[in-house]
Amino acid sequence: MQSGRSVSRLEKNTTALNRKSRESYLILLASNDKEASQKLAMLLTDDGHTVWKTDNGAQLLETFDWQQPDIVIVDTDMPIIGANDATKLIKRLAGDSFIPVILMVPDADREAKVRYLEISGDDFINKSCIICNYQLVVAKIQALMRISKLYRKLEQQKDMLKNHQQMIFSEQQTARQLFEKFLHSPLLDSSGIRYLQSSMGIFNGDLLLAAHKPAGGLRVMVGDMTGHGLSAAVGSVPASEIFYSMTAKGYSISDILVEINQKLRRLLPTGNFCAASIIDFECGRQQVSVWNGGMPDVVLFDSCRQKIKEKIGSGALPLGVVDGDALNTSVVYVDIMPGDYIYLCSDGVTEARNPQGDMYGAQRLMDSIQRQGRKANAFDAIRRDFESFTDNEQISDDITLLEITCSRALIDHDDTADLQTHEKGKRPTAWSVELRLDADALRETDPRPLLTQLVMDLQDLQTHRDRLFTILAELFSNALEHGVLELDSALKNNHSGFIEYYEQRKQRLASLESGWIRISLEHIPVDCKGELHITVEDSGRGFDFQRHQAALSENTTHSGRGIALVRSLCQDLTFQGQGNSVRAIYAWGNCDPPH
């Protein structure tokens, strides 16, 4: 027979092909044409593939559902469920996987080929090809399988990426928690401070720090690192570390600014910096000192007269831009009343946009504070104004908005409550230290934190730290301001005088040529307790302390507060010499067992 001869020739060819094709596939074949499908099945099986035959659409789908083949060959002439519908259903069952479908079409029907490819099939073969051009069939199968494999590879990569993304996300969440633990001060959650903070991404490039100073009074810092995200947040770690440790040791705002500036200058690449505003509440004096470098105005709201009383604008470069000497670290002093409120924010607030693209702006914020400041829940109202303007528009920067209630911030934080009467650990030992500072040193050095730390290191009196610092601070200030600089403390009795006083202090210190202060610390053990003898002498003329003795102890004005306070903390306070020397005795300890 003619066909028999062609088959045998074909058989030789397929054997050759068989050697070439390494892959073997699971092929699902659906056809009503018994002769055609049998021939095709035989050829494919000889080639090493596994062929499952079905003769109608329904059976095709059932088989497909049972086990997905690598490739499907569908005869367009098929009962029960037509080829088109069947193919569509197969594609749906395959879901995300790509399972090629080849349609067997009768030779004559040209439109059919176009139609089937358009609708659902991936390729087609003429029925006659099965016999006369089997190689084409094989080639098509190979081509489609290559595509299928590529598809599978893409799916795998997609899964890998997804897992990777999950991993990074959970790493970032952990890092974020670390940051928060590090940066977030519990003081922020105490009454007296209301705030709104939101970050653009997982990490916040805005800083919000708060601490109590050892001598009493709150210190708050709001910072804004350039940019946002992790690279911005990283700089906040050293900055906050410096803020907290130096505040605890009693350093001033200016000292802290110099340190943070230097650190960021060294650490951050050029172009990155930290805008910041810092506020210090001085308790006892109804005053704040403010530093603003690159931030929006710090606003003081007078709740008595129900209006904005003062705005402190940026007066210096942000931190990390220039070297130490070029940075202006001087602060502005502002008088406050207990009923006042202070508002700070980062530029994420003033530069936030609404859906129409308008910026909130400093003026709108001022208006909002002006309008809402008098209300009982002012902060919530101000926040609502802001949120209704931005109207859920996607935030494009980190946002910080803060309200401080002055009456709360001015309260001396109570350190007597947790004062332990029994000192654990170090026995009292005998030691002494003398420090002498001449004019140059007085200009450059602040010995108070240094000396306090020294006492802590030598005698471990941590629970007494604040009080010791206060004593040293007051005695030193006295010696410097009245003894060496010869400032008149009477100036401090009124508001404008206060500013004048500090101006004079700055000037006289800057131009100081001669003078000295000597501080001696002597520690004397007494049984299991101790006494710290602090002597401060200065090169000044002194004063008639005997005459002023009574006045001093009763004096509750600004200038007298210091000495009266020291007296209340010490066992003894005596002026000596010509009044240019003072000795304080601080007794600590308790020999009773702990309770």
Next chain:
Amino acid sequence: MSITSRISEDGREITIYIKGRFDFNSHQEFREHYESINHPGAKYIIDMSGAEYMDSSALGMLLLLREQAGEDKANIDIVQCRPEIRQILEIAHFHQLFKIH
């Protein structure tokens, strides 16, 4: 956002024109412009007449320019600032570092 520039005949002065939003997207382009001149003591004129907005990364870019131009010896003029731009530069206290007109 678009940035164009013009270098003087003698190659010692460049005027960079900023148009639109000057923000973190402008980084690459801005740098290419100011790096196209490499004369010690060169004068840089940053023309902000077309600039609508500046963010902190733009401030950072100016600092990078200043670094290239010799830090304290830099000769940089920032001119034709709209009120919004001027305000941003003032809050950042940049008049301490740049000549602003």
